[in-house]
Amino acid sequence: MALVTTTEMFKKAYEGGYAIGAFNINNMEIVQAITEAASELRSPVILQVSAGARKYAKPAYLMALADAAIKDTGIDMALHLDHGADFEICKSCIDNGFTSVMIDASKYSLEENIEITKKVVDYAHERGVVVEAELGKLAGIEDDVHVADDDAMYTDPNDVEEFVTKTNVDSLAIAIGTSHGAYKFKGEPRLRFDILEEVSRRLPGFPIVLHGASSVVPELVDEINACGGNLPGAKGVPEEMLRKAASMAVCKINIDSDIRLAMTAGIRRVLKEKPEVFDPRGYLTVARDEVKKMVAHKIEYVLGSAGKL
Ligand code: G3H
Ligand code: 13P
Numbered sequence: 001m002a003l004v005t006t007t008e009m010f011k012k013a014y015e016g017g018y019a020i021g022a023f024n025i026n027n028m029e030i031v032q033a034i035t036e037a038a039s040e041l042r043s044p045v046i047l048q049v050s051a052g053a054r055k056y057a058k059p060a061y062l063m064a065l066a067d068a069a070i071k072d073t074g075i076d077m078a079l080h081l082d083h084g085a086d087f088e089i090c091k092s093c094i095d096n097g098f099t100s101v102m103i104d105a106s107k108y109s110l111e112e113n114i115e116i117t118k119k120v121v122d123y124a125h126e127r128g129v130v131v132e133a134e135l136g137k138l139a140g141i142e143d144d145v146h147v148a149d150d151d152a153m154y155t156d157p158n159d160v161e162e163f164v165t166k167t168n169v170d171s172l173a174i175a176i177g178t179s180h181g182a183y184k185f186k187g188e189p190r191l192r193f194d195i196l197e198e199v200s201r202r203l204p205g206f207p208i209v210l211h212g213a214s215s216v217v218p219e220l221v222d223e224i225n226a227c228g229g230n231l232p233g234a235k236g237v238p239e240e241m242l243r244k245a246a247s248m249a250v251c252k253i254n255i256d257s258d259i260r261l262a263m264t265a266g267i268r269r270v271l272k273e274k275p276e277v278f279d280p281r282g283y284l285t286v287a288r289d290e291v292k293k294m295v296a297h298k299i300e301y302v303l304g305s306a307g308k309l
C-alpha cells in the first residue's frame with residue numbers, strides 16, 4: 001500500500017457520480033480518525049495539508065503520520081498540498097513525497113495564474129505528481145471575508161477551456177458560492193449550479209474541486225454552544241447541495257471546518273461533563289471519535305464514496 005495520485009480516484013468518481021473527501025490534517029488524532037473511517041468503509045480518501053498545518057505540525061511529522069496511517073489501515077491514499085501559495089511550496093511538497101499539490105494563484109490575473117500554474121504543472125508532471133489549480137475567488141483564506149456573495153468572485157466559465165488547455169492542470173477548483181470557515185452564508189445557502197454545469201459542459205470529463213464545502217454540522221455547532229462555546233450564526237453547505245455537486249462534475253470535496261467543529265464539540269463535552277479530567281487522552285479520545293463519526297457520515301451519506309476503494 002502506498003501514497004497514490006488522484007488520477008484513478010477522480011476518473012472512477014466522475015464516472016460513478018460520487019466525490020472523494022479531501023480532509024485537512026493537523027495532528028495524529030485527526031489523521032487516525034479520517035483514515036480509520038475511510039478504511040472501515042472501504043473508501044478512497046485524500047489527506048490534505050495546508051501551509052498552516054505545516055507550520056503547526058511540521059512537514060516531517062505530517063509525512064510520517066500519513067505513512068503511519070497507510071501502514072496501520074492498509075489502504076492507499078493521496079497526500080495533497082492545500083492552497084499552495086507559490087511555486088516554492090509546491091516544489092518542496094513534490095520533492096518530499098506528496099502525490100498531489102494545489103497551486104492557488106487565483107488572486108492573480110488570468111494570464112499570471114496560467115503562467116504560475118503551468119510552471120508547477122511542468123515540474124510536478126515530470127515527477128509523477130498531479131496538480132489542482134483554482135479559478136475564481138473563494139473567500140476566507142488570506143482575508144477576513146467569509147461570505148462569497150459578490151458576482152466578481154464566481155468562476156467565469158468563459159475562462160476554463162483556455163486555462164486548462166494552456167496549463168495542462170489535472171483538476172480545477174471553481175468558485176460557485178462556497179467559502180472557507182464556519183460562516184458561509186448570511187441568508188439562505190445558495191450555490192451557482194448553473195456555473196458548475198456550464199464549466200463541465202466546456203470541460204467534459206474533467207474533475208472539478210469544491211473548496212469551502214463543510215456543512216458546519218448544526219448538531220456540532222449546537223453542542224459547542226451548549227458546552228460554553230460561542231458560534232452564533234455559523235452556517236455551512238447543506239448536505240443535499242453537496243450530494244448534487246458530487247453527482248455532477250465535482251470529484252473532490254474539501255472539508256476542514258467540520259473536523260475542527262467535531263474535535264471542539266468532543267473536547268468541550270468532556271471538559272464540561274467531567275471537570276476533573278486532565279489527562280489529554282481522556283478528551284482527545286472522545287474528540288477523535290467525533291471526527292471519525294463525522295467523516296464516516298460524509299463518506300456514506302454525502303460523498304457516496306463508501307465501497308469504492
Ligand atoms: O482552506 C483552508 C483550510 O481550512 C486550511 O486552513 O490554513 O487554517 O490550516 P488553515
Ligand atoms: P471548509 O472551511 O468549508 O471546511 O473548507 C476547507 C477547504 O476548502 C480546504 O481547502
Ligand code: ZN
Pocket residue numbers: 083180211212254
Ligand atoms: Zn480551500
